[in-house]
Amino acid sequence: MKRENLHEPFSIEVIETLDVCPKSGHTHNFFELVYILSGTGTQCINNNTSRYHEGHMFLITPEDCHSFQIETTTSFFFLRFSNIYLQSNSIHTDNVQRLEFILQNANHQPGCILKNQVDKSLVHPLIEAVIREYVNRDCYNRELIQHLVNTLIVVVARNISKYMPQQVGEQTDEKALDILSYIQNNIYYPEKIRTEVISKEFGVSESYLGRYFKRQTNETMQQYVSSYRMKMIEHRLLHSDMRMGEIVTEFGFTDESHLNKFFRKNKGISPTVFRKSSRMPV
DNA sequence: GGGCTCATCGAAGGTTAACA
DNA sequence: TGTTAACCTTCGATGAGCCC
Numbered sequence: 001m002k003r004e005n006l007h008e009p010f011s012i013e014v015i016e017t018l019d020v021c022p023k024s025g026h027t028h029n030f031f032e033l034v035y036i037l038s039g040t041g042t043q044c045i046n047n048n049t050s051r052y053h054e055g056h057m058f059l060i061t062p063e064d065c066h067s068f069q070i071e072t073t074t075s076f077f078f079l080r081f082s083n084i085y086l087q088s089n090s091i092h093t094d095n096v097q098r099l100e101f102i103l104q105n106a107n108h109q110p111g112c113i114l115k116n117q118v119d120k121s122l123v124h125p126l127i128e129a130v131i132r133e134y135v136n137r138d139c140y141n142r143e144l145i146q147h148l149v150n151t152l153i154v155v156v157a158r159n160i161s162k163y164m165p166q167q168v169g170e171q172t173d174e175k176a177l178d179i180l181s182y183i184q185n186n187i188y189y190p191e192k193i194r195t196e197v198i199s200k201e202f203g204v205s206e207s208y209l210g211r212y213f214k215r216q217t218n219e220t221m222q223q224y225v226s227s228y229r230m231k232m233i234e235h236r237l238l239h240s241d242m243r244m245g246e247i248v249t250e251f252g253f254t255d256e257s258h259l260n261k262f263f264r265k266n267k268g269i270s271p272t273v274f275r276k277s278s279r280m281p282v
Numbered sequence: 283g284g285g286c287t288c289a290t291c292g293a294a295g296g297t298t299a300a301c302a
Numbered sequence: 303t304g305t306t307a308a309c310c311t312t313c314g315a316t317g318a319g320c321c322c
Contacts, residue, residue, distance in 0.1 A: 053288095067290090090313090111306075114305070120288090187317070189292090194314075194315095195315060195316095196314085204284080204285090205284075205285055205286075206314095206315090207285070207286065207287080207315095207317095208283090208284055208285060208286095209315095210315060210316055210317085211284095211316085211317080212283095212284085214317095215317090220316070221315075221316095222293080222314095222315065222316085226293090243304080244304070244305070245304080253294090253295095255295090255296090256304075256305060256306080257295095257296095257297095257305085257306070257307075257308090258293095258294065258295070258296095260305075260306055260307080261294085261306095261307085262293085262294085264306090264307095267294090270305080271305095272304095272305065272306085
């Protein structure tokens, strides 16, 4: 299978009036946002297919295998960017790791990622503006494009983030969503995600908080924090060269032995074995 | 729905040692 | 030096029962 690389922080490409997709199933080492400017067809990510039409947007994460089957003449807009771009302070958010995590943990399934109607109507003019700047090459066009690209990425992350946790249903309270969001924002600071601290933050008693969280999400706070932290650690192991000690520090573990114990309990294997086996060439 | 108390359990911390 | 494992201790989270 063909694998593509990105040799710059981000790149933009507009491909118009395609009748046949020039690429078969392939993977990248970067993120790719695909926006359908016009046309219809089928999109395939990791052997799951769904139909696309004008206004649909897809996020292809690194390692996802994807392809398109074109039915009616289609015009695509591609925005490609790497982990390095996210981490390079180009995006001015106070939580780049979270942004990176949200994008990395998009559901890896086909289908439009824009769930929010307001954002759908926001994205279209944003992309039009990017294309306009990209084509006209007026002064400061590079700076303008970068700002527009950053806005696009944050809007996409917001849409993924809002609908990401599988334990959140339609019945879930606004407050429960806020608690989930609070936990995600503070996953690197164990002292901030203790029941005592969260209960004070949200104005509920400690004893009620646990019961409330379970009722809203069908899992205990401990379970949620553990699984969220596990995903983050897996991501670090797979997509970074961080040493165990660095991961330990980042996630607030006492030492490597506790990270090892935590990981083994959840995954059944040690973090080192997981990293080696997952990076083994197939 | 929301709060309190209390017993229980398990996760996390601390330490040490072995091994590559 | 980095990683893993084992053991013991501490303490926080949870669930049950009750009340408003």
